[in-house]
Amino acid sequence: MFFPTQFPWAKDQTLGEHLEASGVSRRDFLEFCGQMAVLLGLTEMAAPRVAAALEGVKRPVVIWIQLQECTGCVESVLRSADPSIGDLILNLVSLDYSHTLMAASGTAAEGALAASMKANHGEYLLVVTGSVPLAEDGIYTTIAGRTAKEILLEAAAGAKAVFGVGACAHWGSVQAAKPNPTGAVGIAEVIKDKPVVHLTGCPPIAETVTATLVHYLTFGGIPELDADGRPMFAYGARIHDQCPRRANFDAGQYVEEFDDEAARKGWCLYKVGCKGPATFSPCPIFQWNMKTSWPIGAGHPCIGCTERHFWDTMTPFYNRLPNVAGIGIEQTADTIGAALAVGALAGVAAHATATTVHQIRSRKKAAAAEGAHDGQD
Ligand code: SF4
Ligand code: SF4
Numbered sequence: 001m002f003f004p005t006q007f008p009w010a011k012d013q014t015l016g017e018h019l020e021a022s023g024v025s026r027r028d029f030l031e032f033c034g035q036m037a038v039l040l041g042l043t044e045m046a047a048p049r050v051a052a053a054l055e056g057v058k059r060p061v062v063i064w065i066q067l068q069e070c071t072g073c074v075e076s077v078l079r080s081a082d083p084s085i086g087d088l089i090l091n092l093v094s095l096d097y098s099h100t101l102m103a104a105s106g107t108a109a110e111g112a113l114a115a116s117m118k119a120n121h122g123e124y125l126l127v128v129t130g131s132v133p134l135a136e137d138g139i140y141t142t143i144a145g146r147t148a149k150e151i152l153l154e155a156a157a158g159a160k161a162v163f164g165v166g167a168c169a170h171w172g173s174v175q176a177a178k179p180n181p182t183g184a185v186g187i188a189e190v191i192k193d194k195p196v197v198h199l200t201g202c203p204p205i206a207e208t209v210t211a212t213l214v215h216y217l218t219f220g221g222i223p224e225l226d227a228d229g230r231p232m233f234a235y236g237a238r239i240h241d242q243c244p245r246r247a248n249f250d251a252g253q254y255v256e257e258f259d260d261e262a263a264r265k266g267w268c269l270y271k272v273g274c275k276g277p278a279t280f281s282p283c284p285i286f287q288w289n290m291k292t293s294w295p296i297g298a299g300h301p302c303i304g305c306t307e308r309h310f311w312d313t314m315t316p317f318y319n320r321l322p323n324v325a326g327i328g329i330e331q332t333a334d335t336i337g338a339a340l341a342v343g344a345l346a347g348v349a350a351h352a353t354a355t356t357v358h359q360i361r362s363r364k365k366a367a368a369a370e371g372a373h374d375g376q377d
Contacts, residue, residue: 033051037050054214061116064128067130067151073169125160166200170229174202186198200235242285245267272301275310275317277321278321281302
């Protein structure tokens with residue numbers, strides 16, 4: 001069994017008791033809860049409520065299985081730039097099985113998985129990274145002689161909730177790119193009897209995973225999802241509508257080559273391939289590595305890694321985004337700066353407004369859930 005700190009979380013201990021025993025200060029815990037409340041679309045004022053709910057949580061058991069993937073998602077989730085927050089992330093759960101992180105291997109590791117699934121049947125949270133190869137009866141990924149499909153179906157059967165982390169678990173990602181020789185599919189193609197929460201991206205932002213777990217533990221359920229199973233608090237808005245370079249897009253100020261003056265000035269990357277207009281992701285708001293930066297902030301176009309089939313639909317990555325139905329973006333970029341662009345801009349603005357309204361509605365729902373939770377106290 002893997003314990004993230006030298007202070008194992010005892011089964012009947014609450015999270016509050018566990019953090020106190022681990023030496024985590026109340027100030028750090030409240031700061032963490034405040035950050036999570038903001039990410040979830042609540043206000044920082046909700047931090048004490050989130051803290052109160054989390055403090056009373058008894059050790060939730062998480063089983064994390066890895067199927068056909070590169071381990072990048074595990075790295076992303078665990079390699080937080082801030083050690084104290086990283087500890088808190090790990091302290092939120094008791095990770096009973098993760099074959100990358102646990103000390104045990106081979107028969108002992110598989111025995112731990114079987115024992116935890118049996119002891120916590122119907123109660124554990126299942127986290128899955130990786131796709132499921134279905135071609136040739138699943139022989140492209142086997143662990144202890146069992147195929148990824150068999151392992152996933154067994155683990156999902158006893159899970160209280162299922163969280164797919166990363167683009168591979170979402171739809172297959174790079175393995176599913178044409179011609180998809182292993183027949184890779186996302187986990188929701190295999191798990192048909194319960195909803196799967198998709199925390200997608202290649203890899204996803206660590207805080208997206210943490211905030212979703214915090215939502216589950218605080219409100220006792222999964223957050224509102226979009227039509228593709230992604231939490232609205234994180235994936236409810238297009239990158240293009242939250243991008244600090246949007247003013248340059250609207251003003252017709254584009255980078256034409258990566259080392260030109262426009263690139264040095266930080267202008268819009270649309271003409272060098274940015275897929276932000278067709279990508280729903282929290283990158284501009286959450287950012288990466290504890291808000292150090294994010295791809296567009298560092299001068300690189302978004303490649304659309306949170307969208308299905310992006311290896312096929314968003315490539316070549318440095319080519320300008322083709323026409324996107326309903327957005328009219330290509331026409332906008334070609335005509336922008338001219339008076340004739342006004343109509344097309346209105347189209348983009350309308351789409352942006354619709355997206356923003358949707359996000360605001362989602363955030364209002366989150367706030368309402370917060371209120372309902374308050375009423376139960
Ligand atoms: S095209 Fe890309 S860089 Fe330009 S505003 Fe949109 S998201 Fe930002
Ligand atoms: S900016 Fe785009 S490609 Fe980069 S991580 Fe975010 S969603 Fe993925």
